[in-house]
Amino acid sequence: MSTRGKISGNTPNPFASRRGLNQFNNRLFTLLVWVVGICTVLFICGLLFLILQKGLPKLEWSFLSGLPSEIEEGGGIGPTLFNSIYVLVISLVISIPLGMAAGIYLAEFAPDNKFIAFVRICVEGLASVPSIIFGLFGIAIFVEAFQIGLTILGGAVSLAFLNLPVLTRVTEEAIRAVPIEMKNASFALGGTHLQTILRVLIPVSLNSIITGICLVAGRAFGESAVIILTAGVTTSGEMWDFSLFSPGETLAVHLWYVQSEAIVPDATEIAEKAAAVLVFVVLLINVIFRVPLWLNARKTRV
Incomplete structure (x- = not known):
């Protein structure tokens, strides 16, 4: 010892x-x-x-609601700001249901074979493709095939195509991240597959899904290449133009145009104010999409 x-x-x-x-x-x-x-x-x-x-x-209400000016100083961003929100809403209405449905299918229903693996690779590849490729695709569809010209409809649908791969992958990964025990518990209690998806998988993965929606919404709101190629660099000249076949210049495109092509004397000031509005709206979009999560978390605590 x-x-x-x-x-x-x-x-x-x-x-x-x-x-x-x-x-x-x-x-x-x-x-x-x-x-x-x-x-x-x-x-x-x-x-x-x-x-x-x-x-x-430097922001004033006249700038937010005024019409853009090509030559004289003091122009506003009213129609371009409206077009930005209008195009964003249409693109999200199209892309969110389709992207979530595709993600749920890949996570819950798709068989585990080589074809589905190839589909996932294609989706991941499309998620990293430059946006100008989707703009060229939009030109081929809406300008050349359907011959409707540069319109809000073409820009919104092209943006929806841009958002789809990201939303699909985000939804699939969020659904797969839900613990298998929660899914089995739902089945054990007599829930159907649809009930399990709607009442268990989606609510649990909602945080990740909304984060993905915030990312694509911010990207779509600030996108310029797709809009230039499919919606144009002009507006209809009206503040509240809901026509889907009107030219759809957005705030990001107007910012680019003012800095590169416009000859107005106060181009620098317009660009600074437009950039501030663009960033502020993107931050506001993230806050708005976070509200359901905050309300859900508050209910959970109670």
């Missing part, structure tokens, strides 16, 4: 040095994550502040 204790007392513990090294690596990694995270947040906040502080103080 004494010899064994003596050996154990004199022999260095090989795990002690390894434990100390692991603790050092853990602290170093934690510090690195904190530094990178804080720098990223500061960069984002600084970028938002730089854009908003130049444009927001």
Whole structure:
């Protein structure tokens, strides 16, 4: 007993040095994550502040509701702002049901074979395709095949095509992330597959799905390449034009046009105010889509 204790007392513990090294690596990694995270947040906040502080103080109602001007200074963004929201709503009405349905099918009903694996690869590839490709597709469909010209309808449907792959993949991954025990518990209680999807899978994965919707909504609202090719760089000249066959210049396209092509004397000021409105609306869209999650979380706590 004494010899064994003596050996154990004199022999260095090989795990002690390894434990100390692991603790050092853990602290170093934690510090690195904190530094990178804080720098990223500061960069984002600084970028938002730089854009908003130049444009927001100069905003007036006449600018938000006025008509764009080609030559004279003092033009507004009324029709372009309306077109941006109008095109976004139409594209989301089309893409959200189709994207969620496709994601649910791939997660719950699609067989596990090579063809479905190929379909997933295609969806992932389409999600990373440059937006100008969807613009060219929209030209081929709406301008050349249907010959309806550059319209709000063409821009909205093309944006829906742009959103579909992302929504499909986000929905599929969100549904797959739901614990299998919750799904089995629903079946054990007598729920059908449809009831399980509507009352268990979708509510549990709603946070991830809405995050995906926020991403595609913000991307669609600020998209310019697709709109230029399918909806044009002009408006109908009316503030509230609900016609789907009117030209559909959006705020992002107007911002690009003012900075690159317009000859108005106050082009820089218009661009600064338009950029501030664009960023503010994107932030507002994210807040609006988060409201159902906050209400659901509040009900859950109660």
